[in-house]
Amino acid sequence: MHIVVCVKMVPDTTQVKIDPITNTLIREGVPFITNPFDGPAVEEALKIKDKYGGKVTVISMGPPMADSVIRKAIAMGADEGILLSDRVFGGADTLATSKVLAHAILEVSKKEPVDIIMCGKQTIDGDTAQVGPGIATRLGFNQATLVDKIISLDLERKKIVVRRKQDEWHEIIEVTLPILLTIERDANKPRYPSVPRRIFSEEISIPVWNNYFMKLDLNSIGLNGSATTVKRIFAPEKQQGEIYAEDENGNGVGTLVGVIIKKLEEWKIRSIQNG
Amino acid sequence: MKPIESIIFAVLVAISAYIFLRRIYTLFNFISLGKWEDRFDRLWERFKGMIYYGFLQKRVVQKTFGFNHLMLFWGFMVLLPINFEFVISGFFPKFTLAFLGDTLYTILCFLADVMSAVVFLAVIFATIRRVFFKPYFLESTKEAYIILSTVGLLMAAYFGLNVTGLGLNEKPFESVPVSAFIAKLLLSNNTSEKALYILNRVFWWAHASLFLFFLIFIPYSKHLHILASLPNCFFRNFSFPKSLPRMRFSKDISYGVSKITQFNWKDLLDLLACTECGRCLTSCPANIAGKEINPKEMIHHLKKNLMENGSHIIKSRPFDTIGRPPEDVELPVALIGNGDMSIKEEMVWDCTTCGACVENCPVFIEHFPKLLNIRRHLIMEEVKFPEELISFFENIEARSNPWGLAPSERGKWAQGLNIPTFSSNEGHEYLIYAGCMGSFDTRTKKILISLVSILNKVGISYGILGSEEMCCGDAVRRLGNEYVFDSMAIKNVNLFKKLGVKNIITICPHCYNTLKNDYKAFGADYEVFHHTEILDKLNKKYIFKPNKALKDERIVFHDSCYLARYNNIIEEPRRLIEIITGKPPIEMEKNKKDGFCCGAGGGRMWLEDDADTRINRERAKQAIKENPTIIATSCPFCITMFEDALKEQKDWENIRVMDVGEFYIEGIIDNKDSEDEKKNEEKRRVANE
Known part of the structure; x- marks a missing residue:
């Protein structure tokens, strides 16, 4: 069982202020945190690992300092992490981001096939919830979004039963592996890391993959590969x-x-x- | 005495001495299983402490019945030389201590005689107490009765021996008044010498065998304290354990304590020194409120754990090996778990670290620091702790406050008050460290606001950290999360250094203790003041006239553990109250260093509290007994706990809970000022909107 979890470093949005004059985000001095939806995704992956064994790989795309969110996941119990970091990845929208992540997961699966990909349902900065489904589409994986409970996993039949959270009801579905799941924030309480794990996570080296290594077409990634551009950010009146x-x-x-x-x-x- | 008797006696003494010494060696070996800790500094002071607390029993006699123990103890001390004489004369019948000189020897015999009677009475009192008036904190163990009857019989044998000795003219009457008195009652001139001689030998052998039995029994029973408590007083912690040692973090070491051999040797000596007197138990607020924790039982369980696991280790290695076993040694009995040799996991979280157990222990056992070491293990290694703490720790780590509120809001309490950000360049003398409660808790903000109003009035220069301020980490540390605390302490101390902070004022005793005592190991170099200390100083310098508004209030004062017990700030808040009301505050039964915790210390502020065993309710009841109109205290946690408890009963609702500083300032501010203050508050409110 090989599970890949995608995580993201985001600004702590409770601390983001909007400049009243320019109407832009004041990012200075705002601390970065792990996207709060990603902790539960890592936890779900670890729960499967605890029960069935296997390996959990954490992947994140972001600036060099984004390795901190990978280390946090490793402190929780993930086995290894890969940071996708290159200036040319910057400015990406959900389309370009999902391309880079999908490509990286493809690379990873060459060594060890990936059975499950997990993402947080959405990030708290972009709030689009599109990257997960984007990755699944690009890799040709099945997908189940809004999952708040993994009910059962049948390794022989390669089936997973999950519960999807809808507005006023739940949906229980059985899907075939390999699959991408996006996990709801209230699916679980992420585990608190032990100190030996924390020290391990601080000392482990995290490989950084840039575009020299990934060799993606520059027109399909970063700002150039984005289908959308942000015109203006402003605080609603x-x-x-x-x-x-x-x-x-x-x-x-x-x-x-x-x-x-x-x-x-x-x-x-x-x-x-x-x- | 016949030569054959001497030979038999010599053999018995040799056997007993062998058993005794072998046991002592084993006990010493048990202690050596602990980690090394240097307690060999300031030896003269240690010696003096041993005299004071060990020989003079300063702490024992703080409770009335302790006097009985003092008598027993000194009885034994006086009887030591006489028993020495007894044993030697068992080998060499002619031997006496008479060579000390007539006067000294007579005094010795006299004292031994009188003290034997005193000990005999003390034993009777102790037995009556145990049988007929058994306090709940004592257990009726077989051991206790064996010891009491042995001591009682030993004294009886002593008198039997003396009385028959007098009959045989072996001793002068005037040196042993009690024996002489009994002799006069029992002996007549026609008592046959032969009968006397036989009786004398019977008593001699009774005395000898009881004495030797006692010698062997001591190190195998809880009366081991006779041997261990004097060294325990000698090696005591010179001050109350207000801080914990800093830890090292690196690969492949373990954190905290999960087996008995991970304690320090002094922790293990503590276990041997315990007599199960129960004073820790009667002072434990969590136990009194009905929680499972029981400091006496905890020490007793740890002792049994040490004996069991220690024997296992010692058996598995050569007799002459002492010292620690390998770190990964497998022990038969778990430290954390159920059963009478382990500590229940739930119990570990009940402790408020108030320290009443330590303060009340006659022989300086340190109970709660042991629990904190177990907490360290549970949190840092096993990640097993009450669920609600996850979000507490995450909030602290991500946003440096218990609620996870935005750090940028930290300075908001000061908005509209013209309070500058601290800068030593601008000559700010004091840093006001608001703390998490002061920064975010609506009730506590009021205390800060009233404090700055008086500081402004007298022109003291100060600043705050505003959004740069971080949590001090007191609860994080007391809950056992030392890894996180470590980084918090480093960040805070560096910040204070960078800003050139020399003096800090805080309204929170927990921040106070952490900034002052915990941060010492992190290079703290500044003075810390609780606001009651500052107000007390100001009060000496400036004369404020009380406005009489609070003059007739009935004030009950509740001591914060972290101020009174931890940091000896006892009189300052009381003086402030007295200035306003003209009389000292009403004291509850448990006060000052013997105060009773509100229930919020040791991180319990952030744990769910079982509705049936709330400590704050217990303390509120104690306060209500004194019929107050105001309960004054000096800690934001205590205020919260009291206010919560008072909400439980309708007729308690009219009682106000106030911070002492707040009370004092309200008592000296004249009406015009308070009108202005109201207007200002209105302005602030509008500004905030």
């Missing part, structure tokens, strides 16, 4: 301000709930869906 309420006895919450309900009625919002 705030429609309503903050609400502050307190009655004469200093009772905040009770009063506030009343005010909010009144407002919602004013705005003709009649029901709020669960969840």
Whole structure:
């Protein structure tokens, strides 16, 4: 069993501010973290490894410092990692990104065939949820997106049963391997790394693959290979301000709930869906 | 005494001595299984401490019944030379200590006689207490009764021997008043000499065999403390264990403690020194609140674990080998697990590190640091800990606060207050370290805001770190996540160094202890003050007139463990209260160094608390007993815990919980000021919106 997990280093979006004048992201001083959807993807892969044995390889495309997210996955228990890093990969949209990742996974599978690819459902910076399906399409893998539970895995028949999370229902499907799964954030709680694993992950060397090695057509990758370009980033205008309420006895919450309900009625919002 | 008796006696002594010494060697070997730790510094001070705490039993007599123990102990001390004489005279019947001189010898005999009576009474008191008034913290073990009856019988035999000796004119009456008194009661002139002689020999042999039995029994029973507690006082930690040793991290070493041989040798000596007196148990807030943790039982289980595993190791190697076994030695009994030789895993997380157990132990056993070492193992090696801690650790690592709030929001509490960012170039004297609670907790922010209002008033220059501030890592360390704490400490100390920080004020006792004591090993070079210390100083320098608004409040003061027990800040907050109310605060039964934890220390602030065993409820009840209008304390955690507990009962709702600094400042600010303050607050609120 060989599982590849794709992970991404993203800016901690809770800490991203928008410059009010230029309307662009202020990226300075914003720490980078592992995309929060990717931890659960790594965890699902490790759970399969714990049960059935095998190997977990982590792949990430990004700047040289993105090896930190690979190391984090190795600290959790992944066996090895590969960083795809080259200036010519930069500025890629989901199309160009999925091409590079798919090519890398193809390289990896030459040594050891890949049975399952896992991706986080989406990233918190782009929020498109397209890269996973893009990789599957390019590799000709089956795919199951929005997976929040892996129910069973039959290695002999090469079948996997997963549960897909929909808006108001779940879907349980059986699919044939090899397959790409995109994992929901609430699929699990990613394991916390032990210190020996952390030290191991800090000392292991992570191979960096650039385009000299990958030899991809420059017109299909990076900015040139992107089908979309970002025209402008801006913060949406705030429609309503903050609400502050307190009655004469200093009772905040009770009063506030009343005010909010009144407002919602004013705005003709009649029901709020669960969840 | 017939020569044959001497020969039999000599043989018995030789056998007993052999068993005794062999056991002592084994016990020494047990201790040698631990890791090396240097406790051989400041020897003179150590010696003095041993006299003070060991011989004078300073901590034993802090509890009333401890006096009984003091009597037993000194009885034994006085009887030592007399028993020496007894043993030698068993070989050489003519031998006495009379060569010490008449006066000294008479005094010795006199004291031994009186103290024997005292010991006899003490044994009776102890037995009555155990049988009829058994405190819950003592267990009725067979061992205890064997020891009590042995000591009692030993004294009886002593008197029997003396009384018959008097009858045979072997001893002068005036040197042994108690024996003489008994002799007068029991002996008459027509008691036959032969009967007296036979009785004398019977008592002599009774005394001899009890004495030798006692000698062998001591090192095999919990009365081992007779031998181990004096050295334990000698090798004690000079101060309360307010910090933990820094760790090394590298490949192929293990972290924390998962087997008995990973403790330090002094930790193992601790186990032998325990008499199971139960004082740690009666002072443990978690146990009193109904949690599973039991410091006495913990030490007892560890001791059994040491004995069992230690015997296993010793048996498997040559008799003359001492010292640590290989790191990967396999031991038959697990340290963490169920059973009476192991520590239950759940129990490890119950401890609040309040330190009441350590503070109350008469022989300086350090209970909770052992638990913290087990936590270190569970977290760093096994990654086994209560589930809710995962997000706590992740939040701390990613965003340096327990809630995972954006670090950029850290300085937000100071918005609109004109508080500068710390810069030594601009001559800021103090750094106000807000801490996570001060930065993000709405209730705690108020304490900071009131503190800066007074600092502004007296013109003290200070700055804050704002969004650059990071969590100090107290809870991370106390929960056992030393690897993460290590990097936090390095970052913080470097930041303070870079900024040239010389003085830090904090409102949180946990930040205080970490910045001051934990960071020492990381190169900290600055002074740390709790805000009550600063206010106490200001109070001496400036005379503020109390505004009388709080004059008639009934204030109960609750000590923060990390201030009082850990850092000896006891009188400062009390003085501040007294300034405002004109009288000292009302004390709860457990106060100052014997205070009772609120339940939030040791990382328990961030753990789920079982609804039936809440420590804060227990402490709130103790406070309510004093009928207060305000409960004052000096720690944001304590405030949170009290406020939560008071919400549980309707009639407790009117009691205010206040920080001492906040109380003091409210008590001296005049009404005009507070009007201004209200307006300012309104402005801030508008600005924030």
